[in-house]
Amino acid sequence: MMDLPASAATAGQRPLRMGDVAPDFQARSTLGPVKLSDYRGRWLVFFSHPADFTPVCTSEFVAIAKAAEAFAAMDCGLLGLSVDSLYSHLAWVRAIRDGFDVTIPFPIVEDPSMAIGRAYGMIEPDSPDSSAVRATYFIDPEGVIRAMTWYPLNVGRSVDEMLRMVAALQRTAGGDALAPEGWRPGEDLLATAPQDQAGVLAGSNGAWFCRTEADGQ
Missing domain, CATH: 3.40.30.10 (Glutaredoxin)
Incomplete structure (x- = not known):
């Protein structure tokens, strides 16, 4: 049925x-x-x-x-x-x-x-x-x-x-981070890309659009 x-x-x-x-x-x-x-x-x-x-x-x-x-x-x-x-x-x-x-x-x-x-x-x-x-x-x-x-x-x-x-x-699921290629629990995540010029220019030089961050969970 x-x-x-x-x-x-x-x-x-x-x-x-x-x-x-x-x-x-x-x-x-x-x-x-x-x-x-x-x-x-x-x-x-x-x-x-x-x-x-x-x-x-x-x-x-x-x-x-x-x-x-x-x-x-x-x-x-x-x-x-x-x-x-x-x-x-x-x-x-x-x-x-x-x-x-x-x-x-x-x-x-x-x-x-x-x-x-x-x-x-x-x-x-x-x-x-x-x-x-x-x-x-x-x-x-x-x-x-x-x-x-x-x-x-x-x-x-x-x-x-x-x-x-x-x-x-x-x-x-919370939208606070992105999972890169091959990501597994405990590995570094990707930060969400900045949405304004201040965010783009902040921080060190490099690929501002693809920055890793440690998984805090």
């Missing part, structure tokens, strides 16, 4: 963008009924995969499951989705446990009608399946999409980069 409100259908008429509110939905999952809005108040990584029982998807889920505690330490939930049925998900979870000795600790949502995938723009309106979909949405505690990544069918996502993305989004 799934329940997509009218707002989700409307959002699905154009690709979702960063800054959009993530469309709410209610559906069955491997850990019982799930509603996206239940995750309000914490960060969420919501990700789709093309199909159960496939090599790349299995490697991703094993790695994400092993990193689940690291996401939880950042108060970030995990939620997977594919067009496969609940019973396919359950059989796959069992196969992963038996084959890799890894238990999937987060819900995997079923989407056999592709309603959720289409509402999120994961699937083209006229597509008969979701075989080319490997999307990830990083959603903040207010339910706003702060970042998105897309990977092709034949390339798996980097769980390390997913963790880094959450950490960087959380650290820069």
Whole structure:
């Protein structure tokens, strides 16, 4: 069972963008009924995969499951989705446990009608399946999409980069600093660029528009 409100259908008429509110939905999952809005108040990584029982998807889920505690330490939930049925998900979870000795600790949502995938723009309106979909949405505690990544069918996502993305989004959410290339917690940040001549001329010579600063947190 799934329940997509009218707002989700409307959002699905154009690709979702960063800054959009993530469309709410209610559906069955491997850990019982799930509603996206239940995750309000914490960060969420919501990700789709093309199909159960496939090599790349299995490697991703094993790695994400092993990193689940690291996401939880950042108060970030995990939620997977594919067009496969609940019973396919359950059989796959069992196969992963038996084959890799890894238990999937987060819900995997079923989407056999592709309603959720289409509402999120994961699937083209006229597509008969979701075989080319490997999307990830990083959603903040207010339910706003702060970042998105897309990977092709034949390339798996980097769980390390997913963790880094959450950490960087959380650290820069207040707008007081910027995360440079490859930033990780504890490393120097970038100061926001000055907005007037006084700010530009202040301080020492150099690249006033790209100044590092120690992370005070």
